[in-house]
Amino acid sequence: MGFGCNCKNIIKSICNSGTSTEFTKEDIGIMASRGVTLRIHERHVVMDNGLVQVTLSKPDGIITGISYQGIDNLLEVRNKESNRGYWDVVWNAQDGGKAGVFEVIHATNFKVVKETDEQVELSFSRPWDTSLQGKLVPLNIDKRFILLRGCSGFYTYAIYEHVGSMEWPAFSLGETRIAFKLRKDKFHYMAVSDNRQRFMPLPDDRLPGRCQPLAYAEAVKLIDPIEPELRGEVDDKYQYSCENKDLKVHGWISMDPPVGFWQINPSDEFRSGGPLKQNLTSHVGPTTLAVFLSGHYAGDDLVPKFGHGEPWKKVFGPIFIYLNSLKKGEDPLSLWADAKRQMAAEVQSWPYDFPASEDFPASHQRGNVKGKLLVLDRYVHHHNSPAKGAYVGLAVPGDVGSWQRECKHYQFWTRADDSGLFCIKNVHCGNYNLYAWIPGYVGDFKMEDVISIHPGCTVDMGDVVFEPPRHGPTLWEIGFPDRSAAKFHVPEPNPDYNNKVLVNDHDRYRQYGLWERYAELYPNEDLVYNTEDSDYRKDWFFAQVPRKKEDNTFQGTTWQIKFKLQHVDRHGTYTLRVAVASATLAELQVRVNNPNARRPLFTSGLIGRDNSIARHGIHGLYWLYAVDIQGSVLVDGENVIYLTQPRCVSPFQGIMYDYIRLEGPPCSGPEEIQ
Known part of the structure; x- marks a missing residue:
């Protein structure tokens, strides 16, 4: 049974966890004894439990204010109320109508679902009908917000529904998420993981004159930042992406007063794409996101498409917005450790037992x-x-x-x-x-x-x-199959495009501009790998990308794998098994012992829209190919496999390999074992 974040657990996890707050145990008990109150005004509603106060617009259901620890609003007060805390979608009509429509969800109906001393749950819903066709995403949407007694934060979830009636049009849902825009005068330190946390640039640092635009809009080089020590660094929100399996808590810290704002995802069940799907987290703004659906690091394959009258309903969340604090003089960075402890408690409590919707099943x-x-x-x-x-x-x-x-x-x-x-x-x-x-x-x-x-x-x-795919014994292999290219050679970043928080080897692949290092390391000839003495950790570049030429155009690349065979079975079939960790508008062509063969032995055709090279993702969707090589094209002695990636309109077209293996013809009996 889920306890959520009640008084008992707040006292245990905050007061006795080593994180000293401005609330004593007695303070919490007094505030919790007040219970949860709800005030309904003409254009706003306010949930208050003595620890945190949440204000929402009525009937829109936009979070306009979060009051905590004497701070009247943790959200950016200089933003319009509709641009502080909100659910949004990006959708496309499937009938040739609107495409890439960004829509903040404004509800039209307000209802109190539950109101007791222990819990308030509010519903802000927006039903859809045919009069809204082409104007709003064709979904019934019910946004819910929950505040519990003694809880240092609040919960939110939403129910999306596409009704099984032919009056409901076809569409695709490119993205849906929750976004919070925090006060830029207070929240300067961001934490995504133990390895990725830092004082961040200010949003003003990304304004014209203070930054240099780079290869795409999300990435800029800071040339005149407000904090001089950030000069020369790259800021790019994709450097802080995270896999679903690790994306449990992230957020921001205010140093004065010492307050943390954390977005906690206790479960992956409502996010698409499985444990390795990557999503955005927090970034300059200060902004924090809970992304549930997106095509990032996957492309259109992970954009759900709904036909006319196709019935569908899904609950996204609940997620928990957790707030914590310290006494002045104590180390504000310890708020991250406390947020991780609270995350562990929320995960242990899943599924929660307090959401009132029948669409969220209890344990x-x-x-x-x-x-x-x-x-x-x-x-x-x-x-x-x-x-x-x-x-x-x-x-x-x-x-x-x-x-x-x-x-x-x-x-x-x-x-x-x-x-x-x-x-x-x-x-x-x-x-x-x-x-x-x-x-x-x-x-x-x-x-x-x-x-x-x-x-x-x-x-x-x-x-x-x-029984994993296997045709015959391993003759040689490159890499280790783990669905990532991080094991291969990730070069040092260009010092002109550095992010100081990513200098550790674990996160080096997140640095900006690494694709350009290929042409610097291989200015005239492409990569050549010898299976006898090359080391994939040093000699296999992490991505097969086009080479940039002096005239700023690009050319495709052909990598060579040199290997020796003895006693080739001229009548047998060898198998080249290629596992691809990512592909972006790329093509894999395989030739054997003849780089000029008009037709490749194998071609994947055009594959992938991961964009993982540009977005520092190190992997996207997984592809596995088995290429049959007849023994008649091999020779005793040295052989060469040529891997060509010819697509070269953009520097971001390319392939990240996971693992490559050559298998000999099948055999039987004890000699199978390598």
Whole structure:
């Protein structure tokens, strides 16, 4: 059962956690004893529990004010009320009408859903009808806001519905999120993770005259920042993106007074694309976001499309806006540690038991799935091995690997332990396939049987065995299969385009302009990799990008893999297995021992719209190819595989590899083992 953020837990997690606040235990008890109050005015409503006061416009449901610790408003008071805290969408008509429409959700109806001393829940809804066609996104939207007794923050969620009637038009939903614009005179320090936190540039630093625009609008070089020590740095919101699996808490700290504003996502179930999908977090503004749907790092594949009269309903959230504080003189950066503790408490409390909507199922209305995932790779082991650290999930029935492009429904993921045991908890009722992938092995697992989840059930799958794609024994390999290009050579950034918080090796790939380093490292000839003595960590560039020429045009590139074979089986079939971590309007062509062959042995055709190279993503959607190579085209001695990426209109077109392996012809018996 979820406790949310009640008085008992506030006292425990704030007063006794080592984070000293301006509230004593007695103060909290006094304020919590007041309960939650609701004041309804002509154009605003105010929720107040003594710790935090939240003001919303009526009936629009825009968060216009958040009062906390004596600060009358944590949101930017110089912004219009509609540009402080809001839900929004980006949508496209599918009938040739409007495209890329950005819309802040303004409700038309206000209702008090629940009002007690313990909890206030408010509804701001906007029904859709045919009179709004072409004007507003064709969805019924109900935005909810919850304040609990003794809670140092508030919750928000929304219910989106496309009605199953042919009067409801087709459309696509490019993005939906919640945005908060904080006071720029107070919130200067941003924290996204332990590695990525810093004093940020001010929004004024991005104004003309203070910055130099770079290759795209989101990236600028600071040339005359208000804080001189930031001069020469790059600011780009995409440098602070994060994978869903790690995107649990982020936000801002005010140093005077020491106050934290944190956005906590306790669950990934309502976000699209699975655990590796990347989303924006916080950035200069100061802005903090909760992104639920977007095509970032994936492209149109992760933009849900709805047909005429297609029924659909989904609950996004709840998320928690958590506020914390310290006494003056104490280290404000410790607010980050407290925010992580509160995040852990919220995750433990999922699913919450307090949302009033019937569309949000409580714990007893959900089910669980458990089992043990094993892996059988006959050319590595003769027996099943534990799928250590496997990502195991439930998503709507589909094809192998379809989960990474699924974006309409809920997904539920966990990681297997060292023995392959997994337990997926609190799953919505419905039908699912079981999906998985395992670091160290290529390919995706899908269990063909459909799993039906009913309230209160626990489905025990027993032992489940994944046989990863394999044609024959490994002759050589480049990299390690983990769906990321971070393992390869990520160069030092150009000192003219640096972000000081990203100097650690873990985050170096997030630096701006790394794609330009390829032409500097390989000015005349492309990359050549020798499987006998090259080291992929040093000798394999993280992205195969076009080479920039002196006239500022670009040319495609061809990389070589040199390898030696003995006793080639002229009648056998070898397999080149290529796992791609990202592709952006790219093409992979494979040739063997003849770089000038008119027709490649293999071409992927045009693939990918990840834009991960420009957006410092190191991976996007995963692609896996198996290229058959007849032994007749190979020779005893040295051979060369040519990987060509010919598309070169933009510097951001390219491929990030995950892993490459050459397999020999199949064999049987004990000699299978490498």
